Amino acid sequence: MSETKEPAFLRVRFYTTLPAVLLLLSVLTYGTAEMIHSQLLALGEHWWTGYHTLRHDPDDPDCDPIELERLRDETLTKKPAIVPDGPRPDTPVPLDDLDFNDDDAAPPPSPAGGEAAPKPVDDLEFDEEPAPDPDKLNLPDDPGAAAAAGAKPPKWHSFEASRLQCIARWAAVKEARERITPSVRRFRAIEQTVEWIVDLGVNHLSHLLALLILICAVATTFFRHHIALRPARSRLDHLASDGAQLAAHLLLLSSFWSFKRIEDTALADHGHGLLHWIWIIGFGLLSLASLFNLLRPPADATGKTSIGRALLSVPLYTTMCLIAGLYFLIAEGHPAGLAIYIGKLTEHALLYLHIGLYVWVGMLLKRTRLSQLIFEVLRPWRLAPELLAFVTVVGAALPTAYSGASGIFVIAAGAIIYRELRRAGARRQLALAATAMSGSMGVVLSPCLLVVIVASLNSEVTTDQLFDWGFKVFLLTAVLFFVVSLVNRQGKWTMASPREALPGTWRAVRALLPYIVLFVVLLVGYSYALDANVDEHRAPVMLPVLMIGVLLYDRLTGREVVGRSGRVRRFGFRKALGAATSETTGHIGALLLLMGMSICVGGIIERADVMSAVPEHFGSIYLTMGVLVFVLVIIGMTMDPYGAVVLVSATIAEVAYRNHIDPVHFWMVVLVAFELGYLTPPVALNHLLTRQVVGDTKVERAEHESGSFWARHERVLLPIAVMGTALLLVAFVPLFVAY
Structure with missing residues (x-):
């Protein structure tokens, strides 16, 4: 593409992806x-x-101390009747307690068997009832009795305590209102506005x-940027790719519609109504985009291809969608299955949003001079290609940890790494191998997002434990x-002498100094102003700001950057930001x-229930580890x-725990095994991303080189040799030491 057309192209890409930005x-x-x-x-x-007591105007307390005082005093004025010991007059006397031989109770019958003659009224004696003895009162808890005894009743103390509490509450309200000065009101208005933004998010x-x-x-679908085993080139390739995508998107659309109907029928209000409509409208638009591409293949599509190559051009996500969707639809009769499992993404929404920010960081890094200047530091030493590849891969570990995943770093810096290794004399296969591996060593270092997701899904491990062993x-x-x-x-491992290399290295370091100072200033500003450091929780938010600052510095100083073709070109801040965000949109959609x-x-x-076929106990911890490594x-x-971590957390992790494998050890094995998998065919995701940034032509040239089996396949065999050996050591050496 010519230099005159590129800005217009970038503007179109930028404005089509503006909502995502x-x-x-x-x-x-x-x-x-x-x-x-x-x-x-x-x-x-x-x-x-x-x-915290001044953040809102206090309300009047719902109590009245005067009323409580009145109720308290009433407890002293009430005098209940005093009742002596013994049964009350209205209490029935048990039949067994009646003494029929008591002369006072009933007179004896007459000798003739007649009834006793009643006494005349004048003969009856009325003795005065003696006053009861206060010491013998049988009402110890009676307030009146307590008052009669000279003590305050419990209710008095209860009302008094309530009255004092009420007075204290009124005093606190009065004090708070006096402390809410105009300056407090202005400050809390700002604080509550920020709080509203946080709550909204x-x-x-x-x-x-x-x-x-x-x-x-x-955007990814329109620009045909999805990840596939082979790029679509012929009309048949595009027909297979776009047709499969249309089928997958229609399947997703029907799944979310079915899921919505299920919740509507159940009359369950889970607060997902708007979210369902977002998914439905979105997959409807994706279906239209796929249909548009299907009806209008690229004008430069060739006519030469085969059925096998056309099937390899189908994006990976499309194949997965069709497999899962047809399983739910045919095997289980559960059309909403796809929607339910895609909805699991939103259960950890912030983590996946951070992935988007990390991709943005990678694309911003790609538009800066940092990678180029770092290689300028190494170039004067004229390192042997193998040694330069080693330095490059090890040095890429730290930015990989901050970019969140190995693939993101390959996308960001892969083109520069390949070009510099080739400039140093590295053969194509070695340069491709180092480029694919450039992001593999940093996924176990802090603050890698993948490790954070592992810790968030598994309470058995913490990020500190994983990062500690990850460094080892x-x-x-x-x-x-x-x-x-x-x-x-x-060949021989040669390098320039320090006398020859140091002057050029110092010049390159001086060019890096402004960037180092810029990073230090921004990091110190974050630390003092927001008490924030670049850790696994704050890195996704801080790094985009740092990289935008670097881009802005490049614009203000009129720096130049080397394009993929090797030409030197000037760029402005808006153009660079537009290109970075446009490419970000494509990668986020694909990932x-x-x-x-x-x-x-x-x-x-x-x-x-595939894991039900796995025995609960293998009888040998070494056999267990071998099976787990293979799987x-x-x-x-x-x-x-990220999807693999979710799967392992839900199924395989429990097998390891049941067989007494330490959780931290198990997850270290998982991370290394995943990296080996990303470098191993048939998918080999990092190799696919390398092909995407380096170019199909360069990769095909490397595939057609002659030589030994190792020389022809070095780009695949070298990463497998390194990561495979590392996996075996990480998996089994701790077992030999512990057992």
Whole structure:
């Protein structure tokens, strides 16, 4: 594409993906607002002790101390009757207690058997009832008795306590109102506005994720940017690819419509009404986009192909969708199954939104001079190709950890890594192998998002534990890569002397110094202003701001950047930001749809109860680990990392725990096995991404090179040798040590 047409093309791409960029900015705003609100609360507490009581105007207490005082005093004025010991007059006397021989009770009958003559009224004696003895009163809890005894009744104390509490509440309200000064009102207005932004984000994270996936997927579909084993080139390739996508999107549309009808029929209000409509409208638009592409194949499509190659051109997510959807529809008669499992993405909406931010970081990094300047530091040393590949792969571990996944870093820096290795004299196969592996070693380092997802789904492990052991695994893989590179060298390991290399290195470091200062200033600003450090929780929010700052610096200083073709070109901030965000949209649509379909495939494995065929106990921990390693590598070969983590957490992890495998050890094995899977055919996701950024032509040239079996397939065999050896050591050495 010529230089005159590229800006117009970038403008079209930018404006078609503008909604997705606005969504990313919304996520960025939410994350930043969360940090700002935390600091505002701390600042308010520092300036006004007890600020939490001043955040809202206090309401009048619902009590009256005067009324409580009146009720209290009434307890002293009431005098209940005093009752002596013995039965009350109205209490019936038991029959057994009647003494019929008592002369006072009944006179004896006359000798003749007649009734006793009643006494005359004048003969009756009326004795006065003696006054009861207060000490013999049988009402110890009676308030009147307590008052008569000179003590205050319990009700008096109860009303008095309530009255004092009421007075204290009125005093607190009065004090709070006196403390709510105009400055407090202005401060809390700002704080509550930020809180409203945070609450708005929390309540709509699932909606943001659904919109981000669907809008990006529409752009990805229009521009034919989905991930497939082979790119579509011929008309038959495009027919197979677009036709399969249309079928998959219609299947998804019907699944969400069925899911909505189920919830409507059940009259269950789960608050998903708007979310259902977002999915339905989104997949409707995706269906239209697929139909448009199907009816209008590219003008440069060729006519030469085969059925097998055409099937390889079908995007991976489409194949997964058709497999899972047909299973739910035919095997279970459950058309809503796809919708239910895709909905699981929204259960961890913030984590998947962070993936979008990490992709954005990678694309912004791609538009800066940082990667180019770092290689300028190494170039004066004239390192041997194998040694330069080792330094590159190990050095890429840290940015990979911050980008969230190995594939994102390959997309961001793969083209530069391949070009610099080829410039240093590396053969094509070695350059492709190093490019594909450039993101593999950093997924176990802090603050990698994949590890955060593992810890969030599994309470048995924490991020601190995983990152601690992850650093040891990183050192192991680095040593293994160095050994394999040493054995695989095709010449002497030469390098320039320090006297020759240091002047050029110093010049390159001086060019890097402004960027280092910029990073330090921004990080210190975050640390002092927001008490935020670049960790696994805040990195997704902070890194885009840092990279935008770098882009802005490049624009202000008029820096130049080297394009894929090697030409040097100037770029402005708007153009660079537009290109980065446009490419971000395509990658987000491809990655998140693939992740969603991976969860669906994991769902059918879970529902098919495949794990029930696995015995609860294998009898040997080594046999258990061997089976798990095999299964995990297969999963890594066929699924994306995030969907695979969900599947393993739901099914396989319990098998490991039941067989007494330490959870931290198990998840280290999982992460290494996944990375081996991403570098292993038939899918080999990192190799597919390498092909995407380097170009099909360069990869095909490498595939047609002659030589030994290793030389012809080095780009695949070298990563497998390193990561396969690392997996065996990580899996079994701890068992030998522990048992």
